[in-house]
Amino acid sequence: MTQYLESDCANFKAEDIEYASRIIINNGIVIFPTETVYGIGANALSDSACQKIFKAKGRPPDNPLIVHVSSVQEVEKYAHTSSIANFGALSKLWPGPLTIILPSTELISNVARAGLDTVAIRMPDCNLALELIRKSGVPIAAPSANISTKPSITDSEHLRRNFDGKVDVIFNGGRTKFGIESTVIYPQGDTCVIMRPGIYTEEYCKVIFKHVIFSEDQAENPKSPGTKYRHYSPEKNLYVPETQQEFLRICRKNPKEFTPICSYETGQLLKNVNAIILGNRENPYEIASNLYESLIKFDQQPGDQGIIEPFCGNGIYLSIMNRIKKAAISVKDGEL
Ligand code: TXA
Ligand code: MG
Numbered sequence: 001m002t003q004y005l006e007s008d009c010a011n012f013k014a015e016d017i018e019y020a021s022r023i024i025i026n027n028g029i030v031i032f033p034t035e036t037v038y039g040i041g042a043n044a045l046s047d048s049a050c051q052k053i054f055k056a057k058g059r060p061p062d063n064p065l066i067v068h069v070s071s072v073q074e075v076e077k078y079a080h081t082s083s084i085a086n087f088g089a090l091s092k093l094w095p096g097p098l099t100i101i102l103p104s105t106e107l108i109s110n111v112a113r114a115g116l117d118t119v120a121i122r123m124p125d126c127n128l129a130l131e132l133i134r135k136s137g138v139p140i141a142a143p144s145a146n147i148s149t150k151p152s153i154t155d156s157e158h159l160r161r162n163f164d165g166k167v168d169v170i171f172n173g174g175r176t177k178f179g180i181e182s183t184v185i186y187p188q189g190d191t192c193v194i195m196r197p198g199i200y201t202e203e204y205c206k207v208i209f210k211h212v213i214f215s216e217d218q219a220e221n222p223k224s225p226g227t228k229y230r231h232y233s234p235e236k237n238l239y240v241p242e243t244q245q246e247f248l249r250i251c252r253k254n255p256k257e258f259t260p261i262c263s264y265e266t267g268q269l270l271k272n273v274n275a276i277i278l279g280n281r282e283n284p285y286e287i288a289s290n291l292y293e294s295l296i297k298f299d300q301q302p303g304d305q306g307i308i309e310p311f312c313g314n315g316i317y318l319s320i321m322n323r324i325k326k327a328a329i330s331v332k333d334g335e336l
Contacts, residue, residue: 027049029168033233035178042142064225079104080102084102093204101195150234151296155176186215212249259298259306287320
C-alpha cells in the first residue's frame with residue numbers, strides 16, 4: 001500500500017521525513033519533490049532497491065539514474081572528482097539543478113549506473129529532499145517520477161494516478177518550482193559538455209568551467225543513454241512545426257482539428273478558446289514550469305491531436321525546445 005504524506009519542499013514535518021527515511025533504509029521506494037520535477041527514489045547503494053525504480057517506471061535497464069546527495073563533500077565519497085579542474089566552485093551552483101557525470105566508486109549500485117563506470121550526481125535545491133537524504137544516511141537514486149516515455153510530473157496531483165500501489169511513499173508536495181529537469185553535464189578539466197540542457201544555462205556552467213560545449217544527441221553509443229529514448233510524450237499525437245508563423249497557419253487552416261498549445265501572446269492571435277496556454281512568451285521560466293503540466297492537460301481534454309508552438313532563442317528556450325522536440329512529432333513547413 002502507498003502511504004501519502006502532506007509535506008512540501010519548504011514546509012515538511014519531521015515525522016514525515018522520519019517515516020520516509022526508514023522506507024529508504026529498508027530498500028523501499030519514495031516519490032519526493034525536487035525544485036525541478038518529482039523524483040522516484042531509492043537507496044543508491046542497493047541493487048535491489050534501484051531495481052524497483054526501473055520496474056515501477058517501466059524504464060529500460062540501460063538508462064542510468066541520477067544519484068542525489070545532500071552536500072558537496074559527499075560527492076568525494078561516491079565519485080572521483082579530478083575530472084573537474086575547479087571542483088571547489090561547485091558550491092556556488094549547488095544545491096541546484098545541475099547534474100554532473102563523474103567516474104564512480106564501487107559504492108554506487110551497478111543497477112543505478114546501468115553498468116557504466118560513471119555516476120550522475122546532483123544536490124537538489126529542496127529542503128525536504130535534502131533532509132530525506134540526510135536522515136536516510138545514504139544517497140538517493142531518483143529519475144523523474146513518470147512512467148517511462150510520458151511527460152515528467154511537476155504537480156503531485158498526478159502521482160496517485162500513475163504510481164498508487166507501485167511505491168511505498170508519495171509526498172503530496174504540490175507544484176515544483178522550475179518544471180523541467182536539471183542540466184546534465186560531462187566535465188573534462190576546464191571544459192564541460194552539456195549532455196542535456198536544463199534549467200541551469202550555459203552561463204551558470206561558466207561559473208565552474210572555462211569552456212562550455214553542447215553535445216548533439218547521438219544515435220549510437222550516446223554518453224547520456226537517456227537521450228536516445230522517446231521522452232515526455234503525451235498519449236495523443238502532438239506536432240511541432242518549425243516556426244510560429246507556420247504554427248498559426250496550421251491552427252487557422254484546421255481550427256477544429258488540432259488543440260493548440262502555445263504562449264499567451266500567440267493564443268491572443270488565434271482567439272481559439274480551446275488553446276492551452278503555456279505562459280508569457282517573454283518569460284521562459286513560466287513556459288518551462290507549465291510545459292509538462294500542459295502536455296498532461298492536453299491528454300485529458302477532448303480532441304484527437306494537438307500542435308505546440310516552437311520557441312527559438314538560447315538559454316532556457318533551448319532547454320524548452322529540447323523537451324518539446326522529444327515530446328512532439330516534428331513537421332516541415334507545408335506538411336500539415
Ligand atoms: O531534475 C532532474 O534531473 C530530475 C530530478 C528528479 O532530479 N531527474 C531526472 O532524472 O531528470 P532522469 O532519470 O529522468 O534523467 C537522467 C538523465 C538521463 O538522460 C540519463 O541517461 C542521464 O541523466 N544519466 C544518468 N546517469 C548517467 C551516466 N552515468 N552517464 C551519462 N548519463 C547519465
Ligand atoms: Mg526523465
